[in-house]
Amino acid sequence: xxxxxxxxxxxxxxxxxxxxxxxxxxxxxxxxxxxxxxxxxxxxxxxxxxxxxxxxxxxxxxxxxxxxxxxxxxxxxxx
Amino acid sequence: xxxxxxxxxxxxxxxxxxxxxxxxxxxxxxxxxxxxxxxxxxxxxxxxxxxxxxxxxxxxxxxxxxxxxxxxxxxxxxxxxxxxxxxxxxxxxxxxxxxxxxxxxxxxxxxxxxxxxxxxxxxxxxxxxxxxxxxxxxxxxxxxxxxxxxxxxxxxxxxxxxxxxxxxxxxxxxxxxxxxxxxxxxxxxxxxxxxxxxxxxxxxxxxxxxxxxxxxxxxxxxx
Numbered sequence: 001x002x003x004x005x006x007x008x009x010x011x012x013x014x015x016x017x018x019x020x021x022x023x024x025x026x027x028x029x030x031x032x033x034x035x036x037x038x039x040x041x042x043x044x045x046x047x048x049x050x051x052x053x054x055x056x057x058x059x060x061x062x063x064x065x066x067x068x069x070x071x072x073x074x075x076x077x078x079x
Numbered sequence: 080x081x082x083x084x085x086x087x088x089x090x091x092x093x094x095x096x097x098x099x100x101x102x103x104x105x106x107x108x109x110x111x112x113x114x115x116x117x118x119x120x121x122x123x124x125x126x127x128x129x130x131x132x133x134x135x136x137x138x139x140x141x142x143x144x145x146x147x148x149x150x151x152x153x154x155x156x157x158x159x160x161x162x163x164x165x166x167x168x169x170x171x172x173x174x175x176x177x178x179x180x181x182x183x184x185x186x187x188x189x190x191x192x193x194x195x196x197x198x199x200x201x202x203x204x205x206x207x208x209x210x211x212x213x214x215x216x217x218x219x220x221x222x223x224x225x226x227x228x229x230x231x232x233x234x235x236x237x238x239x240x241x242x243x244x245x246x247x248x249x250x251x252x253x254x255x256x257x258x259x260x261x262x263x264x265x266x267x268x269x270x271x272x273x274x275x276x277x278x279x280x281x282x283x284x285x286x287x288x289x290x291x292x293x294x295x296x297x298x299x300x301x302x
Contacts, residue, residue, distance in 0.1 A: 016186070
């Protein structure tokens with residue numbers, strides 16, 4: 001089974017990379033961008049297990065390694 | 080002072096640190112590979128600078144979960160001194176041994192230069208024999224030194240005198256909050272800092288200002 005974890009910066013945490021990307025899109029002529037925040041995506045392939053087990057396992061992975069919960073939020077999606 | 084430096088794949092300031100510790104303590108320095116689970120007896124354990132695991136995922140993130148880290152946490156809980164410099168500071172925050180996080184420099188540039196540091200607290204053994212308020216120059220070399228902590232953590236750090244070093248006015252190289260360059264743990268026996276005091280310990284370096292930090296630990300141990 002597969003899962004997708006999306007890690008994003010928490011609100012209020014400065015994202016200089018997002019700002020730089022925003023500036024670059026502006027210089028390419030894209031208009032009306034109100035903000036860009038850069039994040040990370042992890043596609044996790046797991047051996048078969050129940051949905052509740054999979055969610056619990058991936059949540060533990062997020063808490064322990066995939067996200068730094070001081071500055072990042074995460075969202076889990078089972079595919 | 081007995082000291083040990085912990086090595087990770089991608090560490091590159093370990094030799095500078097070992098050299099500095101040998102010169103200042105006059106004793107051989109132990110090295111520990113990250114796959115070990117036990118530490119040799121030492122007064123000071125150091126996580127050196129570099130690019131452990133190529134900064135994959137987040138700087139210091141993988142190293143902070145390596146086999147040796149539980150032993151380091153135990154040593155810190157027992158009051159042993161732990162110093163993390165640059166990538167070592169990133170590991171200490173990732174391991175939860177120090178609060179906050181080190182993010183990409185606000186300029187997005189890798190900075191390699193000298194900055195002016197102010198010793199802002201003498202509350203820990205690392206700075207207790209240093210001069211409070213003294214401004215000294217120190218090299219920095221990093222891409223992710225932009226210290227961040229939430230308002231509550233910041234209030235605690237400032238209120239408890241745990242900001243050991245600050246970039247002097249106008250020299251903040253990375254956008255770190257409150258110009259923070261180095262912080263200590265609640266008990267004061269863990270210090271993380273972005274600048275490299277180990278690179279300013281002999282005349283050939285152009286100055287010896289970095290020695291004071293290591294000598295402070297030695298004096299605290301002797302006291």
